[in-house]
Amino acid sequence: MSGAHEREVDVTVVGAGPGGAVLSYLLARSGVETLLLERHSDLDREFRGFGFQPDALRLLDEMDLLEPILDLDHREVRVGEVSVYDRSYEVFDFEDVPGPYDFALLMEQPPLLETVIEAADAFESFTYRPHTPVRDLVREGGRVVGVRALDHDTGEEFVVRSRLVVGADGRFSTVRAAADIDPGLLDSNIELLWFKLPDTVARGAAQSRLNEHGLLLYFGVGGGEVQLGWFIEKGTYPDLRAEGIEAFRRRLVAVDPSLDAVFPDALPSFEACSLLHIEPGLSERWVEDGLLLLGDAAHVASPIGAQGNALAIQDAVVAHAVVAEALDRGDGPLSAGTLRRYEQRRRPAVERVLRGQRLAERGLSLIVRRSDGLPDVVTRSLLRTLFAVPARVPIARLPFGRRLLTRALFGPEPVHVDRTRFRE
Template structure:
């Protein structure tokens, strides 16, 4: 037996884009249902960043105080650590507005906050354990979706005026619609792992760059979240060399952390991110819209994927909610307006990422990456690369020399990471004062 349901806006995927879109649609008076595959949000996210533009959005939605109460770390600066020492790369304190930082907070806490706020709206519904299984069509138009309850196995059909795919990279909705992305080749994959952090360690985020190696260290308070780049497709051979070889590799790159590498007990502690960079040529079909990673999968360079996905959701709600509230069929031309607004910021960010892949990563790092690390005991270091040592300006490449000589320029990468090319703001009808929500 198939259970039949009806809503106005159906959102597939309860990630940042899906829940923000659901909240805004509900505040716009639109009946909205969000399908989330899992029971909760307690999963191993690695994009646990809330950017300055999203912090401003939370203020506009009346959720700033609630968010501030969540335990978090503030990243105000980004540094690059070279063999010669450390140089400043981006200074968030030069950002305009009230939020001059990027908040490092577990993504499940952020998602719980948005879901709880949306649940206060009478037109919002969140279906958990709801696994998308297919699209409903009427002729050539998408008119909803099928989903399976993962608890009791029941099958459901839910019809909607508009269906929005927010189910991330490898979108099942896009595949069901026959939509294929244009893929841009990437030279690397990423290994993610954790290392203990001490109280006297540097704070914030740092890039560690050396010939043949590239790592990003993100301050999570009591531990470092580390991203280490490897050549695309090399995960299998490198894992076959064993965890001890990997520890030696990281000890050579981060000698000041060598005594902490025992925390990597096996490769079960090292997670692979299969990096993709792609973009749909068209984000819409009749009755269907794709946003966030479903429309454009980003490289981890800059960590801006969540930022763009939330901005997509805000733009989609502003453009579509008034039409959905008034009833009737939303024309495809209106759906396409979302892509027209959000396409060029996506292209700008992906172009910067592609440039970084070619100029920085593919050349000096991955082409010179060692295939193996010689066997033997863990190396010891008398002359370590101290992350607090300032690199002499003469040892820096020209772009970094300019950033050190003219610190105001450090606001440029800060804006690109923390704000993005086109920050989106909550429409007036979605804004709430903090006091009203507390009441």
């Protein structure tokens, strides 16, 4: 693009997260001239979604990406356990999921994204531009016909014209804002504080500990580390910081005494933490003439159930089929009518997942805020009843809490990669 201020491609994808990277790969492999724009100079950003459910693994396998991804540093999760007042219970088991996808994958996101982008780069129809934030949409006659972007390396602003712009740029999507689409964010009473510790503190790849002092989540991400999550009541993080990092470490040790062995070196300050505002949402619309939203730009998932990555990949698979078919027909700028087939397929499945997450979130909110409610002896009894179920009981016979969690982890109805569009 040297010396030029305008370029034309078939599809411009904004955002190199799981949804944007996967869609770009699928389109490029289908012979669609695709430009992937990423605002950051690299993909190395902490505390992004690190869980990939069995259905996401199946889809990655269908697009020939699972094998190289499994060569990366990762952890496999087949069973999840929770320790409730020092008694351990199994809360999910992927044993009944058809093999070979009978596990979830936990890993850092950057290496996976780099693998997908490298696979896309094998096709001449693909171009990746990091450090290139999109500033605005370009419209003609009320239709989106491209984007206006900034090349940070040269300081030049340029225009990319395309038959379709895909907003895959996350929960704070610039594309969605430029299109004046309401993200439909929902209130939440809790927030999640993330931090990493040596993996010696965790007994398994996925576990949690709960008592009267709080709730801790543990997720192995490879590289000798485990990522922990601490739920807090919304708006209380400034108070937590004001108490100091030593007071916070004492709270964590009260839930899991074994953590004391890695402190203070493993958590020296709050700078090692990242606060996630749990604000799920469902955008009012996902498509218009020349524009399509996917992943968090279209629907912000709660971290509960670790479904965000799977939803984004499923979106990309369905969008690929719709877009590639329309472009093969020789359609000009893609209309909202054509793109609506994607939204009609995906919105019901996403709504079902979000409803389940909202129910689970309300239960977690009660646990996080219960200190002013029921006496501890009553809380212990209720929680132990909720989780105390025999292993390998059919899902239909499980108590409500475990059944809800299992359904959330298994994901929405399956979609499949349209390999007939691939040009080998």
